[in-house]
Amino acid sequence: MHTAKDESGQVLKLAGKLDIRVAQDLKIALQDFIAEKADCLLDLSGVETCDTATLQLLVSARKTVESAGGRFVLSALPEPVLLNGALLGLSFELAPPGGCPAPGGEYEHDA
Numbered sequence: 001m002h003t004a005k006d007e008s009g010q011v012l013k014l015a016g017k018l019d020i021r022v023a024q025d026l027k028i029a030l031q032d033f034i035a036e037k038a039d040c041l042l043d044l045s046g047v048e049t050c051d052t053a054t055l056q057l058l059v060s061a062r063k064t065v066e067s068a069g070g071r072f073v074l075s076a077l078p079e080p081v082l083l084n085g086a087l088l089g090l091s092f093e094l095a096p097p098g099g100c101p102a103p104g105g106e107y108e109h110d111a
Helices: 020-035 051-069 079-087
Strands: 002-005 011-016 040-050 071-073
Touching: 002 020, 011 020, 020 040, 020 051, 040 051, 040 079, 051 071, 051 079
Parallel strands: 011 040, 040 071
Antiparallel strands: 002 011
């Protein structure tokens, strides 16, 4: 698993194999990132694999951000995230192509 913030520091990019073996590291990375801002955008374009432990952490992070009045948005979801999420009946707020809109802008939602 690899994590990195984009140049603006507003987007957390996740890459590699996200599974139970890296769950603790992912949890810490998500906690650190969501503690810094109200609205969180995660770029998952580099994710190769995703298991239920990863999805549980994403849902938990989303609930934490939303309970504080923020938005939790995922960008560029790869097939493993979409397929495993669909199997569990999950939906995520998705960023439009090109990232997150300006504050006050509209987001697209995953049905």
